[in-house]
Amino acid sequence: MDTPAATPLPADDPQRHRIVIVGGGAGGLELAARLGRRLPPGGPVELLLIDAALTHVWKPQLHELAAGTLGGPDQETDYLQQARRHGFRFHLGRVESMDRAARRLWLAPLVDDQGHTVAPRRAVAYDTVVIAVGSVVNDFGTPGVREHAVALDTAEDARRFHRRLLATWARNELQHGGAGATAPVNVAIVGGGATGVELAAELMESTAAMAGFLPHMSRAEGGEGDRGARLPVRIHLLEAGERLLSALPADVAEQARADLVRRGVVVRTGVKVTAVTDTQVMLGDEAVPADLTVWAAGIRGPELLKQLDGLALSRSGQLLVGPTLQTTLDPRVLAIGDCASCPQPPGQSTVPPRAQAAHQQAQLLAEALPGFVRGEPLPAFRYDDRxxxxxxxxxxxxxxxxxxxxxxxxxxxxxxxxxxxxxxxxxxxxxxxxxxxxxxxxxxxxxxxxxxxxxxxxxxxx
Ligand SMILES: Cc1cc2nc3c(=O)[nH]c(=O)nc-3n(C[C@H](O)[C@H](O)[C@H](O)COP(=O)(O)OP(=O)(O)OC[C@H]3O[C@@H](n4cnc5c(N)ncnc54)[C@H](O)[C@@H]3O)c2cc1C
Structure with a gap:
């Protein structure tokens, strides 16, 4: 299958069992830190973490990064510092495929901002690999989403959204020439799950604070009695289901809806987005104005999972794993977090794509992998919904x-x-x-x- 393009990674001691974790997110970085602390330095197991970025931002905080409210120590964690502190190695790179027979992962060439290749396509050997690459939003093939909507998949997506929000504001202010009130920025958030609801609330607060620094913004035009229109941002939260937060009890969802409406968010449920353009979100024939659209309507497995040498995938493109988190076709390949479709006892759906599930799976593997390397079986994972x-x-x-x-x-x-x-x-x-x-x-x-x-x-x- 893959042919070596350049030098394989160094320090490949054939005497040591190499555990490679792909993805340093909520699950992968916690696993690397916990496992690194358990493994004796220079012992029989070598631990390597690979991530496509140099720093980690905890994904449940991406809405804060997008709204501009995430600051201080929460913002970013350096992988290299974590590696040194917890006794594992870190390698920067994006895994793009896998050769299971040769037990090799293939990484895409590393290219800098100027387009220069810093590292060529290269291979990393493993004895056991844990895939923890998270998920991406599912656009269900809706026209225009890929071109015009922002997803909150990565920290860079969240930063891009924030930059575009500020740029749109600046454009509105320039168009009004500083005379009179400035039009509010129209934001459409598609998806009324936790991501959409949290982003809407955070944006209402953060833009109200920003308006204090941008005098024309706090006097935005608007119709009588429409509280949202007098604010610097006008948010439409659009949900296809009958209510927001379908994973939570109905009364909790109703409380969240009432809170958002009180803050001025236009909440619409039971509406299906049929297309997205650069200025509008289409609900069939109806157009909702949208200077910025955020797509937060469900998740699926990243494209990489289709390149893992034929490992079986669920309908939403996640890796099928058994109760021990080993993939169904290869016991040396494990998966945790959003990218894994993990069974629960009969009658229950699969483990939900949540940070707490990734955390619990990381905890279990950090305890169990040292024994697994010695030939002991892995215990079954049981999700404890907190x-x-x-x-x-x-x-x-x-x-x-x-x-x-x-x-x-x-x-x-x-x-x-x-x-x-x-x-x-x-x-x-x-x-x-x-x-x-x-x-x-x-x-x-x-x-x-x-x-x-x-x-x-x-x-x-x-
Ligand atoms: C705005 C928002 C709010 C949320 N709030 C909550 C909440 O309140 N509670 C909750 O339980 N869950 C919440 N979630 C869900 C939660 O963030 C995820 O379930 C969790 O982060 C999944 O962890 P993970 O380790 O599977 O993946 P992630 O945390 O997404 O990490 C994946 C990592 O893999 C890396 N990666 C991806 N592809 C590659 C590749 N090809 N090669 C190398 N590295 C790669 C990425 O850089 C990243 O570091 C929220 C999500 C969002 C977006």
């Missing part, structure tokens, strides 16, 4: 949390809302940081971030 919290800006969240499950069923559920829910949501973000940085560093970084925030604008203005 509930869901949906952030509605800086001071509010809604959701349900579950106590730990005593048996195969989820534990008891508790409704949370308001500031308490927001603190619980913040606590979940800190847990991820504690895994990567340890408690003392996380506490210091949080304090440092809090102090830095006193001297900075509350929202990113560039």
């Amino acid at each position: 509930g869901s919290l949906v952030s509605l800006g800086r001071r509010h969240a809604v959701g349900q949390v579950h106590t730990p499950a005593p048996g195969p069923q989820s534990g008891r559920g508790w409704r949370l809302e308001g500031l308490l829910a927001r603190w619980a949501y913040w606590g979940l973000q800190r847990q991820h940081m504690v895994t990567l940085h340890g408690l003392p560093r996380t506490a210091l970084a949080t304090l440092g971030g809090w102090l830095t925030a006193r001297t900075m604008p509350p929202v990113k203005l560039h």
Whole structure:
């Protein structure tokens, strides 16, 4: 199949079992950090993490990055620093295919900003590989989405959205010549799941803060009685289903809807987007104005998964794995997180694509992989649904949390809302940081971030 194009990666000690993790996201980086700490330096196992980027941003915070409210220590984590701290190696590159017979992963050439090739196409050997490359949004083939809509798949997507928001504002201001009020920026968010709801709420808050720095924005034109129209941004949240947040109880979803409407978001459910253009979102014959469109309507497996030497995929393009997280056709290839379609006990759907699932799978493999390398079987993964919290800006969240499950069923559920829910949501973000940085560093970084925030604008203005 693949022919070697250039030097394979060095430091390939044939005496050591090489575990390669592809993707340093919510699941992959936690696995690398936890496993790296467990493996003795220079021992029989070598651990390598590969990611297409040099830094990690926790994906559940991408809506904050897009809205310009993510700052301080939360923004980015260096893979190289993590590698040194936790005792694994890091390799920058995008995996593009796999040769299972030769146990090789193939990486695309690494090209810099000027288009110069920094590293050629190259191969990385593995004995065990864990695929943790996440997911991408599913556009269901809707015309115009690829060309005109932004997806929040990566940190770069979120930054691009933020830059376009500021550029659209600047354009509106120039078009009005500074005289009178400036038209609000029209944003259409397609998909009323957690991503769409959290982004809508965060944008309403962040753009209100931005408007304080851009005088014409806070006087945007609008019709009488239309609160959203007087704000610097007009958001349409469009959902095909009958209600928002279909994965959460109906009363939680209703609370989130009422909160968004109160803030001025136009929430429409039961509407199907048929096309996206550069200025509009089409609902059949009806056009919704959209200077910017965010597509957040469901996920699917990334294209890479089709290039993994024939490994079986689910209907949504995720890798089919068994209860032990090993792919169904190759026990040396495992998958965790959004890219894995993992079964649950009969009568339940597959493990949901959530950060908490990726976290629990990483925890399990960090414990079990040292034994697996010695020839022991892997234990079965059991997802413990600890509930869901949906952030509605800086001071509010809604959701349900579950106590730990005593048996195969989820534990008891508790409704949370308001500031308490927001603190619980913040606590979940800190847990991820504690895994990567340890408690003392996380506490210091949080304090440092809090102090830095006193001297900075509350929202990113560039
Ligand atoms: C705005 C938003 C809010 C969310 N909120 C929540 C929430 O509140 N709670 C919750 O549980 N979940 C939430 N989620 C879902 C959650 O983010 C994902 O379920 C989780 O990040 C999946 O983790 P992962 O490790 O599978 O993939 P990711 O975290 O997406 O990481 C994938 C990694 O793989 C790398 N990669 C991809 N392709 C390649 C390649 N070819 N070669 C090398 N590296 C590659 C990427 O650079 C990335 O680092 C949210 C998602 C979004 C977008």
